[in-house]
Amino acid sequence: MREVAVIGVGQSTFGKFPQKTVVELGREAVLAALQDAGVSPKDIQVACTSKIYHEMVTGQSILKEVGIRGIEMINVENACAGGATAFRGVWKEIATGQYDIGIAIGVESMTTSPIAGKLIPPTKEDLEGQLGLTMPGLFALLARRQMHEYGTTLEDFAMVSVKNHHHGCLNPFAQYRKEFTVEEILNSRMICDPITLLQCCPNTDGAAAAVLCSIKVAKRYTIKPIKVIGSALLSGEYRYLQENMTISPLGSKTVKMAYEMAGVGPEDIDVVELHDAFANEEMLRYEELGLCKVGEGTRLIREKATWVGGRLPVNPSGGLLALGHPLSASGIRNITEIVWHLRGQAGERQTPDAKIGLAHMLGGVVAGIEAGACGIHILAR
Amino acid sequence: MANRIPIREGAFTESPDGGILLANRCRSCGQIFFPKAVFCLICLGKDIEEIKLSRKGKLYSYTTGHMPSMYFQPPYTIGYVDMPEGVKIFAPLKMVEGKPFKIGMDMEVVIEKLWQEGDNEIIGYKFKPL
Numbered sequence: 001m002r003e004v005a006v007i008g009v010g011q012s013t014f015g016k017f018p019q020k021t022v023v024e025l026g027r028e029a030v031l032a033a034l035q036d037a038g039v040s041p042k043d044i045q046v047a048c049t050s051k052i053y054h055e056m057v058t059g060q061s062i063l064k065e066v067g068i069r070g071i072e073m074i075n076v077e078n079a080c081a082g083g084a085t086a087f088r089g090v091w092k093e094i095a096t097g098q099y100d101i102g103i104a105i106g107v108e109s110m111t112t113s114p115i116a117g118k119l120i121p122p123t124k125e126d127l128e129g130q131l132g133l134t135m136p137g138l139f140a141l142l143a144r145r146q147m148h149e150y151g152t153t154l155e156d157f158a159m160v161s162v163k164n165h166h167h168g169c170l171n172p173f174a175q176y177r178k179e180f181t182v183e184e185i186l187n188s189r190m191i192c193d194p195i196t197l198l199q200c201c202p203n204t205d206g207a208a209a210a211v212l213c214s215i216k217v218a219k220r221y222t223i224k225p226i227k228v229i230g231s232a233l234l235s236g237e238y239r240y241l242q243e244n245m246t247i248s249p250l251g252s253k254t255v256k257m258a259y260e261m262a263g264v265g266p267e268d269i270d271v272v273e274l275h276d277a278f279a280n281e282e283m284l285r286y287e288e289l290g291l292c293k294v295g296e297g298t299r300l301i302r303e304k305a306t307w308v309g310g311r312l313p314v315n316p317s318g319g320l321l322a323l324g325h326p327l328s329a330s331g332i333r334n335i336t337e338i339v340w341h342l343r344g345q346a347g348e349r350q351t352p353d354a355k356i357g358l359a360h361m362l363g364g365v366v367a368g369i370e371a372g373a374c375g376i377h378i379l380a381r
Numbered sequence: 382m383a384n385r386i387p388i389r390e391g392a393f394t395e396s397p398d399g400g401i402l403l404a405n406r407c408r409s410c411g412q413i414f415f416p417k418a419v420f421c422l423i424c425l426g427k428d429i430e431e432i433k434l435s436r437k438g439k440l441y442s443y444t445t446g447h448m449p450s451m452y453f454q455p456p457y458t459i460g461y462v463d464m465p466e467g468v469k470i471f472a473p474l475k476m477v478e479g480k481p482f483k484i485g486m487d488m489e490v491v492i493e494k495l496w497q498e499g500d501n502e503i504i505g506y507k508f509k510p511l
Contacts, residue, residue: 121451127389127416128471131495131505132450132459140444141461148442148484192444238422239469245442245461367471368416 001095005218005225006379008037008211009336014175014324017205018111022054026062026107029207029329033103034066037211038221041067044211046102048074048089050082050328053113059105072099079363080275081233082106083208083331084375088231090212091377100217106333107207108326116203119191120365128367136200138365139278140192145246146280147194150295154194158185159301160279161199164315167308168322170349175204175324185279199279204324208333226339229356230262230378236370251288251362254374259290262378264356266290269378271341271351272312273334274360276319282306285360286314308349316341316349331361335377342381356380383497388505392416393492394433400492400506402434402470413466434470436490437511438462443474443482452496452503462488462508475509487511 010032012025026049034041047068049059059073072093078085083106090102110116119136122129146152162182168174180198188198218225234257236250259265266289274289276282283297291312292300300306306314317323317337320330338357340346351357357379364372387393392415393402406413407421408428415434420427443460450457458474460482474482475491488508495505 119446119448119450124451129451130388131471132446132453132457132473133471134446134448134450136448137444137446137450137459141442141459144442144444144484190447192446192448195444245469 002097003215004091004094004212004228005215006210006212006228006335006339007218007221007225008033008039009209009339010036011173011208011333011336012206013173014204014206014326016111016203020109020205022051022058022107022109023061023065025109025205025207026058026105027065029107029209030062030066030103030105033209033211039101039211043101044068044071044103045099046072046090046093047105048076048086048102049105049107050076050078050086050331051107052077052079052082052328053108058107062105062107077328078373080277080327081331081361081363081373081375082328083333084359084361084377085233085331085373087210087332087335087377088233088375091228091231094212094214101211101213103209103211104332105207105209106329106331108328109205110203110326111205122365122367126367133365134192135365136192136195136278139281140195142246142284143194143280146283149246150298152283152298154186155182156298156301157194157199157280158182160276160282161185161321163307164276164319164321167316167349168318170308170347171318171323174318174322175202176318176322195278195280201277201320201325204326206324206326206329206333208329208336210332210335224343224381226342227380228377229264229380230258230376232257232261233373233375235373239368239370242370246284247294248284248288248370250370250374251285254376255289258376258378264378268356269312269358270354271316271338271357272314272360273317273337274314275362276315276321277325279321282314289358289360313351316346316351331375334359334361335379338379342379383500383502385504386501388495388503389416393506395492399436400490401436402490402506404432404434404466404468405429406432413468415468415470435465438464438470438488438508440482440484440486440488441469442484458482460508473507475507477510480510482510
């Protein structure tokens with residue numbers, strides 16, 4: 001396998017933009033990534049685009065607008081892990097020597113999607129979905145178990161949202177740039193108890209893109225390539241095998257693969273972007289990524305270890321909670337954020353001297369399966 | 382007279398004692414499946430038998446939804462119930478006056494109408510506190 005680098009990243013401003021088409025959102029991110037890389041559209045040899053709520057050949061529709069056509073283009077869907085899947089797709093093309101340079105794109109217009117303003121359900125034919133399961137419903141069931149098993153409090157959950165909204169204030173791309181107090185978060189509208197509105201990621205329109213190339217080609221464009229040192233993507237196990245639903249065999253297995261490939265461990269990570277679709281979820285991810293022991297996620301929040309300025313910043317971008325969550329875009333957007341930290345370009349939210357960062361995405365609810373997909377990338381400067 | 386249509390064919394039955402969930406068990410490795418699997422999804426064995434799950438289990442977790450789900454208008458409560466056979470069942474939960482939901486409480490299967498579709502009543506399983 002060849003070493004692969006990220007030489008350009010870009011994202012659109014996240015927010016509610018129902019007047020913008022998926023193509024417009026995608027084009028904004030692609031142009032930003034190409035410009036950041038200093039790469040001509042003519043140099044791109046392969047493209048992989050992730051989306052859920054758009055019709056056919058989304059990548060082709062976006063790329064023709066920027067002068068890219070007539071190359072291999074793939075469109076993928078993997079729920080919220082779609083962006084990570086597209087990124088890994090391009091990484092594989094280059095790592096295996098098929099191509100030297102390619103672009104990964106994630107895009108979603110949630111405000112014009114069929115689920116705008118609704119709770120995200122499983123697919124129509126899914127038994128648990130028919131019986132009333134929704135995304136916040138599932139995470140609310142986990143939240144209640146976290147309280148039962150680990151003594152996590154409602155205030156602890158709210159504090160995750162306080163943190164990520166604070167981080168959002170530091171990010172010019174964020175949908176919500178507003179501080180909230182624990183009380184405001186707990187007193188916002190109840191969605192699925194104990195999860196309130198301000199502990200849920202919002203409906204967001206946006207896109208992100210990343211230009212990847214072989215390390216040899218990278219040296220033509222930059223003296224600061226960011227290396228992809230770990231990449232792993234797995235689907236979930238049968239739920240039958242998961243006795244304690246707050247412990248994720250899928251996440252643990254995926255991150256183990258990524259750490260082994262990268263030759264690093266959780267102690268080496270300087271900055272993390274992870275799937276915080278709901279505030280309580282962030283603490284579960286700390287544990288499965290090995291940032292702390294099982295049951296100690298609450299402690300990291302209470303100690304403020306994961307704030308910008310803390311020992312290990314998590315979701316300095318504002319995360320899905322404040323930056324926003326255009327489903328298929330988030331898995332590339334969070335790699336974009338990690339790249340900025342590794343280059344020292346993250347502005348007010350910069351992690352000092354960040355050398356290694358981790359981007360995590362998780363997606364898809366299916367009856368009987370722990371989760372659809374978990375995608376993890378480890379990047380280093 | 383409305384037609385009673387089960388939400389899934391063969392997933393449950395009604396007995397004089399009340400509702401019973403129908404699962405199946407692999408005779409080779411012992412894995413239990415609910416809803417039923419066509420063959421064992423773990424060891425791929427084809428020798429698989431239908432079993433009746435216990436009528437009672439313990440509440441693993443619960444939540445009340447305050448926005449509509451696919452078929453239910455709020456408020457509706459859903460949860461997971463641990464069955465003695467070692468499987469967790471996701472189901473709507475039925476409120477019983479004076480018995481607030483609590484993790485670990487005893488729950489019992491009930492079979493009843495979930496929602497109406499034209500002339501059809503869609504029938505399924507719920508759990509209620511004992």
